[in-house]
Amino acid sequence: MLHMQNLLLITDIPGYSPQISRLISMMNYARFTTLEAVKDLTQAELDYLLDAKSNSIGALLLHFAAVEYAYQVSTFEQRELNEEELLIWGPALELGKVGQEQIKGHELEYYLHQLDEVRNRTLEFFKSVNDDWLDTEEDFWYEKKANYYFMWFHVFEDELNHRGQIRLIRNRLKVK
Template identity: 45%
Template sequence: MDYRIKERAGFSPKIGELVSMLDYTRAVTLADVEGLSIEQLDHLADGHSNSIGALLMHIAAIEFVHQIIAFENRDLTEQELEQWLVPLELGDKARSEIRGHSLDYYLDELKKVRDHTLSLMESVDDSWLYEEGQYDNGVTYNKYYLWFHVVEDETSHRGQIRILKRMVEK
């Protein structure tokens, strides 16, 4: 694992640094879930918690949504919502629907989304990070913030994954 934030070949300088952060964040997440069984991925600590599997799908869903917002400047289509709404919202539906998958299933979903993110990021330059948009509620953001949030969200949920993993291992 590389503990340096640095430019990456194939990307403009700041985009490369952002990719470096995304890569590090993902590498730690993958190390934390390595070897988990379906039973461990599906474990629910109580009636209100999310499973590790659901949290992994949520991480993929957040990144997918941010691809759409950042690169296409739009909301999700009905078809995209159908695919991603449950892992985005988590909760009761996720507890019942996101179950029974192997770790490879979740890793494949994360990889597909990340590979697409990286291909999209190859096509933009540093000035793109500072382009602004506005949420429906009137709050302004820039694209740099959107991708910071992807890192922040994964890091936050990785903390939950670590707690759940300790509970399952006892």
């Protein structure tokens, strides 16, 4: 649900409060750059591993969806992922060896569908809250407080960080 005509504007979006609109604007741009980085990749390219310690591009894409889903559950539903959700999202959250073993064999459309499904769910959740919600604080990493604004910033900050890995992997693909 990217608003391509306003991609470079961090601005109000109809149906959302001002700060949530700005957060969504930044998330949209981050996603646009991710989609550009994976455009036209084949299944073999999505599964390619640089070495025994690396993640595939496909696993990183699923990681983006998994992280966003986990933050939906945490911030909107006030709970941890349940056993069923961990079966679905656990390998993508964990990455590493389990991700290498379990996240492969999918075409690009599979990953794009997962990203879209999770993002559409996020956008629906964001319609249900206002800017004050972003100030909600909870215990977070390293026994520190964080507010929801930071947590949702982290969702797309993590994507941007790993998107750099995707570009590096893409530049070194050795798939025939």
